[in-house]
Amino acid sequence: MIPIISKLPQTPTTIFSVMSALANEVGAINLSQGFPDYECSPVLTDLVNKAMQDGHNQYAPMPGLLSLREQISQKTEKLYGATYNPDSEITITAGGTQAIFTAISAVIHPNDEVIIFEPAYDCYAPTIKLMGGIVKSLELHPPDYKIQWDMVKKLISNRTRMIILNSPHNPTATILDAEDIKQLNDIVTNRDIIILSDEVYEHLVFDGQQHLSMARYPELQQRSFIVASFGKLFHTTGWKIGYCMAPAYLMQEFRKIHQFNVFSVNTPMQVAAAEYLKDENIYLSLPDFFQQKRDHFREGLKQTRFELLPCSGSYFQSVRYQNIADEKDSDFAMRITRETGVAAIPVSAFYSRGTDHQILRFCFAKKQETLDKAVDRLVKL
Numbered sequence: 001m002i003p004i005i006s007k008l009p010q011t012p013t014t015i016f017s018v019m020s021a022l023a024n025e026v027g028a029i030n031l032s033q034g035f036p037d038y039e040c041s042p043v044l045t046d047l048v049n050k051a052m053q054d055g056h057n058q059y060a061p062m063p064g065l066l067s068l069r070e071q072i073s074q075k076t077e078k079l080y081g082a083t084y085n086p087d088s089e090i091t092i093t094a095g096g097t098q099a100i101f102t103a104i105s106a107v108i109h110p111n112d113e114v115i116i117f118e119p120a121y122d123c124y125a126p127t128i129k130l131m132g133g134i135v136k137s138l139e140l141h142p143p144d145y146k147i148q149w150d151m152v153k154k155l156i157s158n159r160t161r162m163i164i165l166n167s168p169h170n171p172t173a174t175i176l177d178a179e180d181i182k183q184l185n186d187i188v189t190n191r192d193i194i195i196l197s198d199e200v201y202e203h204l205v206f207d208g209q210q211h212l213s214m215a216r217y218p219e220l221q222q223r224s225f226i227v228a229s230f231g232k233l234f235h236t237t238g239w240k241i242g243y244c245m246a247p248a249y250l251m252q253e254f255r256k257i258h259q260f261n262v263f264s265v266n267t268p269m270q271v272a273a274a275e276y277l278k279d280e281n282i283y284l285s286l287p288d289f290f291q292q293k294r295d296h297f298r299e300g301l302k303q304t305r306f307e308l309l310p311c312s313g314s315y316f317q318s319v320r321y322q323n324i325a326d327e328k329d330s331d332f333a334m335r336i337t338r339e340t341g342v343a344a345i346p347v348s349a350f351y352s353r354g355t356d357h358q359i360l361r362f363c364f365a366k367k368q369e370t371l372d373k374a375v376d377r378l379v380k381l
């Protein structure tokens with residue numbers, strides 16, 4: 001064996017792989033990793049088949065198919081009032097995670113500091129570290145997980161290069177509000193801080209609330225990479241396709257990396273997505289679609305001994321289990337997967353210090369019968 005110095009010595013296998021593998025092994029209902037258990041629209045799969053049959057089987061242009069970038073540009077303008085030039089400011093990626101990786105690698109140099117809010121989606125910190133950057137994490141606390149902006153101010157230094165935001169938030173299901181935007185704006189004004197805004201759940205915002213995309217605010221938009229995901233939009237997480245939007249000066253650097261780690265994303269899916277996106281109902285119907293699932297699942301969980309946390313967006317519902325058990329969240333998640341037959345994500349996996357508030361995250365992007373079956377099992381706890 002050749003001696004290797006690990007670049008990420010402390011990084012375990014992602015919790016999503018661990019929990020999904022365990023759920024499969026023991027035959028549990030998998031409410032851990034976030035993905036739908038129902039089919040996407042046959043219109044969409046027909047469009048992909050047609051694209052293949054029509055011969056769209058060779059490389060797409062490096063930044064993605066222009067027709068798809070045009071659709072994205074129009075959608076963004078319509079929803080958030082921002083103009084992104086499809087030629088120079090939008091790139092199709094192999095999913096949200098790749099877009100996040102590429103954005104961080106494009107701008108983070110050794111010793112640059114990046115502020116993240118924990119619990120944080122698990123790819124942010126390892127990617128920052130891989131680039132030699134320094135993770136400055138601020139812990140948020142249940143039940144509301146509000147960002148304490150005074151604490152953010154204390155973390156800012158002249159080496160702060162980036163702030164990573166995620167709204168709707170995975171795993172806590174919170175969303176940024178107008179006051180958050182104001183505070184963020186105050187902090188970044190007159191500072192060379194880039195924003196990486198992970199907005200992959202942008203269409204999953206409930207109770208008539210609005211998604212406050214960075215694209216709505218010209219001063220923030222000018223310094224932001226915005227990451228989006230067709231997996232969430234089309235119920236096709238396995239297609240691994242998403243996109244990144246940023247002003248041209250940032251996108252230029254993004255593409256320098258993208259061209260050598262991905263080059264371009266699979267063509268037939270892009271041809272299909274460009275056509276499918278022409279129907280605005282595809283995304284305008286998503287809040288209601290998922291709100292129904294949320295409400296149904298929450299109603300069901302009320303029969304259990306779990307304590308429900310609020311859910312304003314995303315397709316995740318968090319619960320406290322202090323009335324049921326007193327063990328570590330990772331142990332509890334493993335145990336109920338094996339013994340009760342329902343898999344969930346232990347939220348401590350999203351804290352670099354492993355902070356454990358004894359909370360589990362369930363994904364409700366599932367058929368009603370799956371949610372009902374899961375509740376039937378969870379009631380027994």
Ligand code: GLN
Binds near residue numbers: 032034170
């Ligand atoms: N975003 C999904 C989740 O939070 C998982 C994605 C993945 O497994 N990489 O569950």
